[in-house]
Amino acid sequence: MTSLRMAFNELRRITSGKLPRLAVLALVLVPLLYASLYLYANKDPYSHLGQVPAALVVEDKGATKSDGSAFDAGGQVADELVSGAKFRWERVAADAAERGVRDGTYTFALTLPADFSKSLLSSADFTPRQGVITLTTNDANNYLGSTIANQVVAEVRRSVSARVGSAAADQLLLGFSTIRRETAEAADGATKLADGQRQALDGVTALADGLVPLSDGAGRLSSGLTQLRSGTAELPTQTRRLADGAKQVADGDEVVAATAADYAAKAQELTTKLDQSDGAVAVRLRELGFTDEQIQGVLGALGQARETVDGANAEVQRTSGQLRQLADGARQVSDGAALLAANTPALSEAVATLDDGAGSLSSGLVTARDGAVRLKDGQQQLLDGTTRLRDGLAEGVARIPSPDDPTRESTATTIGDPVAVHGVSQTAAGSYGGGLAPFFLGLATWIGAFVLFLLLKPLSRRALAARQMPVRIAVGGWLPGALLGMAQVVVMYSAVTLVVGIRPVHGVTTLAFLLLTSATFVAILHALNALLGAVGKFVGLVLLILQLVSAGGTFPWQTIPVPLYPLHYGLPMGYAVDGLRHLMYGGDLDGVGRDALILLCYLVGALALSTFAAYKQRVWTPSRLAPELVL
Incomplete structure (x- = not known):
């Protein structure tokens, strides 16, 4: 009896009758109900x-x-x-x-x-x-x-x-x-200030240069005034003596002028009397018997004598006038000398004050000259600082953004909002349901394989009794489950893609990978049931639970506790989910070949384990005839 014959007989057994056919149909629809309904309900909850x-x-x-x-x-x-x-x-x-x-x-x-x-x-x-x-x-x-x-x-x-x-x-x-803007205004102001400082520096330089000869001149002035002060120190005394002498001269001149005036008056009186005596002489001479001719001769002689007297009178009058002028001049000189003597002390004091002021001026100009030099240096530093301020402000204006x-x-x-996220999605699930699809398709495939052996017998008793080859018996027991698992996958995949609307990028390859996954899961559960019987069903359920937490179907598998890492590496569903993700989302397919090879190794290993179970069960034991636990 071949393996295909064994599989055909098992399928005919479970479909002989209306109720068994409905049971087979229900088993085929279990993955559909689990995966499709869940993915439909969670396809896009965010919307x-x-x-x-x-x-x-x-x-x-x-x-x-x-x-x-x-x-x-x-x-x-x-x-x-x-x-x-x-x-x-x-x-x-x-x-x-x-x-x-x-x-x-x-x-x-x-x-x-x-x-x-x-x-x-x-x-x-x-x-x-x-x-x-x-x-x-x-x-x-x-x-x-x-x-x-x-x-x-x-x-x-x-x-x-x-x-x-x-x-x-x-x-x-x-x-x-x-x-x-304000810095630019400040820079303009600094430029104007620098220009003003430059002009001020030029002025201060000119001032410093001008103060040098002015200071020298003030020094010379101070020296001259000192000499003048020394020369005029005795001037009040001397002018006083001069005033006294001038007064004496004026008094003497006044006496001389008065005496001369007196003599002049007397001379004039004499001349007047002589003028009057001419008539009296003429009368007396007539009285004495002089003839007119004689009288004229006498008067002529007197006239000649009068010329000398008149000349002397005129000289006296002129000299008296000159003496009067001299006396008046002497009096003016005396008055001037007295005034000079009265004002000379003030002049002397003024010269002293001027000398002191000139000394102070000279010292002040020296100080001013030195200060002007320092001011020049400070003004130069101020100009340099203002220039740097101007240049700095100008440079600052260029650096300030506007x-x-x-x-x-x-x-x-x-x-x-400095950070913008530019999403570069190498692959995209498309929706929340699409993101969960690889996990739930793989999970539904395991559940579908699990429920199959609620109805299927893992090994043909007839073939065991006929002592068929163990490998033939194992393959014959696996094939009905594999065929029904393929039917489950086709129905489930059709509903997910056509009804739910989750479209894999690599549709045909995804279906082929799901078929391999189903065949592998069927082989594993077949081996557990063949080797352990009712206990194998429980082990299959435990493996389902372990794979739920370790396959990385929702969160990255690296987020599970480290002690569970061996379960991820050691159980097949993680590889099934990984391969489905790459096929459905369009990722790198290099890892899909590795996942498929690992699943194929699980498949071969499970069939080998089923072959070992068939080999063992060719010998009937009391536990097989009367098992302690029947499910």
Whole structure:
């Protein structure tokens, strides 16, 4: 009897009758029900989050920005959440939200406190504090709901942070523009200041240069005034003696002038009398009997004598006048000398004062000259510093950014949200259900193989009684399960791809890999049942549980506890899930060949184990005739 004949007989046995056929149909549909329904229910749960109730409490009272505009961050966040429709948001009071989360009315609650906007603006007043968003969850409602809520809050936090950061960066960049403008004005002022300092330096240089000869001249002036002071020290005494002598001369001249005037008066009186005596002489001579001719002769002689007298009188009068002028001049000289003597002490004191002032002036000019030199040096240093200030401000202006409005807004956005995630997906599952499909297809294939041996007999008793070759008996017992497993895979794969809508990238290869997986799992469970009987079914269930936790179907397998690592490497489902992922998502296919080879090794090993079981069971034992446990 060949293996195919044994398989055909077993299939005919389990399909002989209406109820057995229905049982076979049910066994074929078990993987379909498990995988297809689960994947259908979880194909895209994120698209239905809008049906999840969530409470939104907005207590934010808003704030006022530095420019006087209103800022309502809480209202903006609430509007974004409601318009986003990711959850079924309901704006309620705080107590209603807390009560709703507790009794399950809401999956979670999000609270924006009264000072939310003020907190976001607090950094502008250098009293920074964080804006707090309160998330209230209750894992008794749904654990994953709380997890998703945490992700939503994280996104809200990122969005608010980016908005506030962008606004702050925009103000900062505007501040840079203001600083640049004012720095440019300062640079212009520094340029003007440098020019003024240069002119001042030129003036100070000229002053210092001019003070040198002025100081020398003042020194010479001081020396001359000192000599003048020494020369005029006795001048008051001398002028006083001069005034006294001049007065004596004037007094003497006055006496001489008065005497001369007296003589002149007498001479004039004499002349007048002589003029009057001519008539009297003529009368007396007539009286004496002189003739007119004689009288004229006498008068002529007298006239000649008068000429001498008149000349002498005229000289006396002239000399008297000169003496009077001399006396008057002497009196003026005396008065001048007296005035000079009276003012000479003041002159002497003035010369002394002038000498002292000239000395002070000379010393001051020397000090001024030295100060001007130092001022020149300081002015040069000031000019150098002003020049460096001008150059530094000019260089600073060039370094201070002053972007235009589009650049400033773009820069502020980048500063507020500096990191953008550029997702490069080498492969994509397409949906949440697509991401779970490799695991649940492999799991459904194991469950399908497990339930087959609730109806199938692992080894043909007739072939054992006929002492057929063990390998032929093992293959003959495996083939019915393998054929039914293939039927399970085809039905399940068709429903998943056509009804659920999960389309593998490599469709035909995925189906072939699932067929290999089913054949391998059937072989393993067949070997367990053939070797251990009823205990083999329990071992198959235990292996199912172990593979659930170690295959890495949901989280990466590296996240399981380290003591469970050997289970991942030692059990076949992990390789089945890995190969299905690469085939369904379009990843690197090099690992698929390795996974298929390992599954094929499990298949061959399981058939070898079934052959050993067939070899052992050719001998009937009391335990086989009356087993202690029958399932």
